[in-house]
Amino acid sequence: MSIKIREWKIEDKTDLAENLNNINVLNNLRDGLPYPYTEKDAEDFIRAMLSADKDKTFAFAITLDDMVIGSIGVFRQENIHFRTAEMGYYIGERYWGKGYMTSAVKQICDYVFGHTDIIRIFAEPFAENIGSCRVLEKAGFACEGILRSAAYKNGRVLDMKMYAMIKPE
Numbered sequence: 001m002s003i004k005i006r007e008w009k010i011e012d013k014t015d016l017a018e019n020l021n022n023i024n025v026l027n028n029l030r031d032g033l034p035y036p037y038t039e040k041d042a043e044d045f046i047r048a049m050l051s052a053d054k055d056k057t058f059a060f061a062i063t064l065d066d067m068v069i070g071s072i073g074v075f076r077q078e079n080i081h082f083r084t085a086e087m088g089y090y091i092g093e094r095y096w097g098k099g100y101m102t103s104a105v106k107q108i109c110d111y112v113f114g115h116t117d118i119i120r121i122f123a124e125p126f127a128e129n130i131g132s133c134r135v136l137e138k139a140g141f142a143c144e145g146i147l148r149s150a151a152y153k154n155g156r157v158l159d160m161k162m163y164a165m166i167k168p169e
Contacts, residue, residue, distance in 0.1 A: 005060035013042035015068035019092035105139040127159035
């Protein structure tokens with residue numbers, strides 16, 4: 001498998017829209033993404049990521065043999081948490097369960113820890129999203145706890161899990 005993370009390109013909009021225009025993918029993400037998800041939505045997202053502050057936003061396309069199959073980003077927090085960053089990601093449904101996301105998570109953590117002063121990266125998947133929890137565990141994240149009744153999604157109150165990785169010494 002040739003999974004790589006790389007900077008976004010405007011021409012990635014077609015692949016991005018195809019992967020995000022899937023309710024099964026969107027059901028595992030925070031609200032705010034349109035459905036259906038169009039190429040215009042994808043282009044707007046890519047432009048926003050390319051113009052974002054490079055010291056606060058580390059956003060990459062996940063590629064399989066240079067075809068975009070998902071998205072991953074690490075976002076620096078503020079105030080006393082400025083050396084902590086939250087990670088978010090998704091991958092197209094047809095690529096689930098193949099180890100691709102675990103590879104992408106490892107790559108972005110190596111990048112962020114190697115190129116910034118960030119010392120902690122965390123992620124908060126829905127507790128029922130077993131696949132995402134396994135990705136984080138396989139990538140070396142520790143589950144720090146369950147955030148009970150922490151989210152409201154699709155008419156349901158959901159628990160979330162807090163995972164984190166601390167920069168290796």
